[in-house]
Amino acid sequence: MAAKKCVNCDLVSVERVVNRWIVDYNLSLALELFKKQKFEEFNEVRNVLSVVMKRPVEATSDMPLKIRMLQFLGRINEGENLALIYDPGTPVSPLESALLLLENIMEAFGIPQQDCEDASNSLKVMIVATFIKNGNFDKAAQMLNKFFPKPVGLVRNILEGLIRQKNKTSNSFSFQLFKQEMLAFVQRLCYFDVPFSYRAAQELLTMRLEVDGIEEAEEIEQEETNATPSPQKNPVPFQPCKHLIILRSRLESVYNALSEDEKTFAQLEQEVETEIQDRDGLHLEHSSDSETQDDLNAERADLPQRNVCSPMEASPAEQPPQTDDGPQTRARSLSKEHYTVARLVTEPDSQSSSQYTTGLEELETEAGTEKPPQVPDGSSEKELQCPVSDDETAIPTPKRPRRSKKTAARAAASVLESSSDSEDNSVEKRKEMQEETPPCQSNKSKSRNSGTSKRHSSGLQDDYITPVKRPVRQLSTGSSKKKSSSTRRSISPESVGESPITESCLDSPSGPCHQHPVPQKSSTPEQAFPNTKWKSLFRTAKESKVTWNNEEMEFLLKDTKGSNESIKSNSGHKRKWTDQETEMLKEGVKTFGEGNWSKIKSYYDFKDRTNVNLKDRWRTMKNLKMV
DNA sequence: TTTCGGGTTATAT
DNA sequence: ATATAACCCGAAA
Numbered sequence: 001m002a003a004k005k006c007v008n009c010d011l012v013s014v015e016r017v018v019n020r021w022i023v024d025y026n027l028s029l030a031l032e033l034f035k036k037q038k039f040e041e042f043n044e045v046r047n048v049l050s051v052v053m054k055r056p057v058e059a060t061s062d063m064p065l066k067i068r069m070l071q072f073l074g075r076i077n078e079g080e081n082l083a084l085i086y087d088p089g090t091p092v093s094p095l096e097s098a099l100l101l102l103e104n105i106m107e108a109f110g111i112p113q114q115d116c117e118d119a120s121n122s123l124k125v126m127i128v129a130t131f132i133k134n135g136n137f138d139k140a141a142q143m144l145n146k147f148f149p150k151p152v153g154l155v156r157n158i159l160e161g162l163i164r165q166k167n168k169t170s171n172s173f174s175f176q177l178f179k180q181e182m183l184a185f186v187q188r189l190c191y192f193d194v195p196f197s198y199r200a201a202q203e204l205l206t207m208r209l210e211v212d213g214i215e216e217a218e219e220i221e222q223e224e225t226n227a228t229p230s231p232q233k234n235p236v237p238f239q240p241c242k243h244l245i246i247l248r249s250r251l252e253s254v255y256n257a258l259s260e261d262e263k264t265f266a267q268l269e270q271e272v273e274t275e276i277q278d279r280d281g282l283h284l285e286h287s288s289d290s291e292t293q294d295d296l297n298a299e300r301a302d303l304p305q306r307n308v309c310s311p312m313e314a315s316p317a318e319q320p321p322q323t324d325d326g327p328q329t330r331a332r333s334l335s336k337e338h339y340t341v342a343r344l345v346t347e348p349d350s351q352s353s354s355q356y357t358t359g360l361e362e363l364e365t366e367a368g369t370e371k372p373p374q375v376p377d378g379s380s381e382k383e384l385q386c387p388v389s390d391d392e393t394a395i396p397t398p399k400r401p402r403r404s405k406k407t408a409a410r411a412a413a414s415v416l417e418s419s420s421d422s423e424d425n426s427v428e429k430r431k432e433m434q435e436e437t438p439p440c441q442s443n444k445s446k447s448r449n450s451g452t453s454k455r456h457s458s459g460l461q462d463d464y465i466t467p468v469k470r471p472v473r474q475l476s477t478g479s480s481k482k483k484s485s486s487t488r489r490s491i492s493p494e495s496v497g498e499s500p501i502t503e504s505c506l507d508s509p510s511g512p513c514h515q516h517p518v519p520q521k522s523s524t525p526e527q528a529f530p531n532t533k534w535k536s537l538f539r540t541a542k543e544s545k546v547t548w549n550n551e552e553m554e555f556l557l558k559d560t561k562g563s564n565e566s567i568k569s570n571s572g573h574k575r576k577w578t579d580q581e582t583e584m585l586k587e588g589v590k591t592f593g594e595g596n597w598s599k600i601k602s603y604y605d606f607k608d609r610t611n612v613n614l615k616d617r618w619r620t621m622k623n624l625k626m627v
Numbered sequence: 628t629t630t631c632g633g634g635t636t637a638t639a640t
Numbered sequence: 641a642t643a644t645a646a647c648c649c650g651a652a653a
Contacts, residue, residue, distance in 0.1 A: 574637055574646045598629060611629065613647075619632090620645055 016058035023049060023057055025195040027066050030073075034183055037176070037584065039077055040605040046074060062190060068105045069186045072098055076182045079126065080175055080579040082134050095127045096143075111189065119185035122178060124148070128159050129173035133579060137163045176583045577617050581606065585617055586627065594618065 026049045033042040049070070075098035082093050092100070102123065106116055124147035131140035140163050148156040162170050577585075588600030597611035597618075606614065621627050 576638095576645075595630070610647095612631090612649095615630070615632095616646065616648095623644090 012056050016056045019052050019055050019057040020059065020063075021195070021197045022052050023063065024060070025197040026052070027063075027070060028192050028195050028198065030070055031183070031187070031192055034073055034077070034179070037179075037587075038605040039580070040607045042077065043074070046070065065105070065109050066190050066192070068101070068108075069190055072101050072105065073182060073186060075101060076123075076179055079178075080130060080133075082130065082136070093127065093130065095123060095130055099123050099127065115189065116185070119182060122181055125155055125159065126173060126175065126178045129162075130175075132159065132162050132170070133168050133173075135166075135168045137166055137168075174583065175579060176587055575608070581609070582617070582621065582626070585614060585621070588614075589618060589627070 026045050030042055030045040030049070033039070033045060049067075053067075075094045079093075079095040079098065099120065102116060102120060105111065106113065124143075128140050128143045128147065131137070131143060140159070144156065144159050144163065148159075150156070158172060162168075162172070584604040584606065585600065588604055592599045592603070595615075597614040600606075601609065601611055601614055609617075618627070
C-alpha cells in the first residue's frame with residue numbers, strides 16, 4: 001500500500017535521493033578498496049557508480065570533487081599500463097592523463113597549487129619511473145626534462161642515473177607506495193565521511209548479532225532470507241527490525257516464555273502491536289523526542305518537526321544502544337515499534353506516511369552532509385519515502401547476513417567479488433547495462449576494455465569535457481615491456497579499427513559509439529549525450545541541485561569500463577604478469593611470507609591467478625633475481 | 628586443500 | 641631455433 005502512494009509520487013525525486021546514498025556509499029567504498037589494494041573491486045565499484053550516475057542523482061556539493069578524485073585514482077591505478085593510449089593524436093600514458101586531470105581538477109575546484117604540490121611531484125616522478133621500468137628510456141628522459149627542467153635535485157639525479165644506465169629493474173620507486181600516497185592525497189583533499197548507509201548497515205548488523213546472542217538466530221535468519229527475495233513486501237523484510245525492537249521493549253518479560261514455548265516473533269509482534277495501538281497518537285511526539293537524543297542523527301535538530309525516524313533505518317540503528325533506560329526509552333521504543341511492526345506488518349495507516357517522511361529527512365541530512373536541505377515538497381516526499389525507507393532497510397538485510405562484524409565496506413566488497421568472477425563477465429555485464437550499446441564486436445576482447453583512462457588523458461581540458469570519447473587504445477609501441485606481446489595480438493585488430501566501439505559503448509552511455517566522431521567539447525550536457533534517452537535522463541539529473549557535469553559522468557563511465565586489466569589475456573593463452581601484480585606479489589610475500597600463496601592471493605585481489613600461479617611467478621622472479 | 632618441484636607449452640627474439 | 645615466462649601435473653603434507 002505504501003508502495004502505491006510512492007508510485008504516485010515523484011519517482012524521480014525519490015530516485016535521486018536514493019541514488020545519492022548509493023553514490024555516497026560507493027564513493028567511500030571505492031576508496032576503502034583502493035586502500036586495501038583490492039583494485040579489481042575498486043574497479044567494480046566504479047562500475048557501479050558509473051551505472052548509478054546514469055540515473056538521476058541528487059548530488060551534494062562535494063560529490064563532484066569526489067567523483068573526479070575517484071577518476072584520478074582510477075588513472076593512477078592503471079598507471080603502469082602504458083599500453084593504454086586514449087588519444088591517438090596525442091598519446092599520453094595513464095599517469096600523464098592523471099596529472100592532466102589533477103591540474104584540471106585544481107583549476108575547476110580552485111584548489112591551491114600548494115595543496116597538490118607533493119602529489120603532483122610524486123606523480124611526475126612516477127611518470128618518469130614508469131617509463132624507465134618499461135624500458136622506454138627515451139620517453140623517460142623526455143618526461144624528466146619536461147617535469148624537472150632544473151638539472152638539480154636528488155630525485156632527478158636518481159632518475160637520470162637509471163635512464164643513463166638503462167636500468168629498468170630498479171626498485172627505488174614502488175608503485176604500490178605511490179598508489180597509497182595518491183590515496184592519502186585524495187583523502188586529504190576530500191573528506192570522506194562515513195556514509196549514512198554504511199552506518200545504518202553496520203548498526204543493523206550489530207543488532208542482529210546481539211539478537212542472535214540472545215535469541216535463536218535461526219528464526220531471524222529465516223525471516224531475513226525470506227525477505228531478501230521480495231524486498232518489496234514490507235512485512236517480511238522488516239520483521240528483523242521488529243524483532244529487534246520487540247526484544248528491547250518486550251524481551252525481558254517475554255523472553256522466558258519465548259524460549260520455553262518457542263513463541264514466534266510474530267506472536268510477540270502482535271503483542272507489541274496491541275500495545276502500540278493503545279498508545280497510538282503519542283508515537284509521533286515520542287519519536288521526535290527520542291530521536292533528538294539519538295547519536296546517529298545529530299542533524300535532526302535541523303528538522304525538529306519531522307524527527308521521527310523512518311522505521312527501518314532509524315530503528316535498527318538506534319535501538320541497540322538504548323537497551324533499557326527509563327520511561328523515555330520505553331515510550332521511544334514503543335513508538336518505533338509501532339512504526340515498524342504495526343505499520344508495516346499489519347496495516348499501513350495514514351500516519352505511516354508522515355512517519356516515514358520524517359525518517360527520510362533524517363537520513364538525507366546525515367547522508368547528505370553538507371547538502372542543502374532540499375526538502376522540496378513535503379507531501380510528495382512523504383509518500384515517496386515509504387518505499388525508500390523500505391528499500392534501504394531491505395537492501396542491507398539481505399546483502400550482509402550477519403556474516404560478520406566486518407565493516408560494511410568489507411562485506412560489500414566481498415559481495416562484489418563474488419559477483420564479479422572474471423573480468424570478462426564483468427565487462428559484459430557492464431555492456432549489458434548500457435543498453436544502447438550496439439553489438440560491439442569487441443566483446444571478445446575482454447582485455448581491451450581495460451582502456452580505462454583513455455579519455456581525457458591527452459584531451460586535457462577540452463577532451464576532458466568532451467563527451468566524445470575517442471579513447472582509442474593503441475598498442476603502446478615499445479612502451480609496454482613484455483606484456484605487450486599478448487596484448488597486441490588481441491588488441492590491435494580490434495582496438496585499432498574500432499577501439500571506440502568498446503569503449504564508446506561503455507563510455508558513452510550517453511552517446512553511442514557512432515556518435516563519437518564529432519568531438520563535442522560542449523559544456524552543455526545535452527550535447528554530450530546525443531542519445532535521446534540519455535538526454536532525458538541527464539536533464540532529469542540536471543534538475544537536481546547539483547548537476548553532474550558531462551565530464552564527471554564521462555570520467556566515471558570511461559574509466560570504469562576499461563579500468564580493469566589492460567592486458568587481459570585470453571583464457572587459453574599465457575598471461576604476462578603486470579608490474580602491478582608483481583608488486584602485489586612482492587608485498588604479499590613480504591607480508592605473509594613465501595609459501596603462503598593462498599593468503600597472499602586472498603588478501604590481494606589477484607584476478608585470475610591461482611595460488612600456483614603466484615608460486616610460479618615468485619619462482620620466476622627469483623630466477624630473474626628480481627627478489 | 629595447499630604447496631612444491633619437475634615438466635610442458637606458448638611466446639618473443 | 642632457442643630461451644624462457646607462464647602454465648600444468650602429480651606428489652606430498
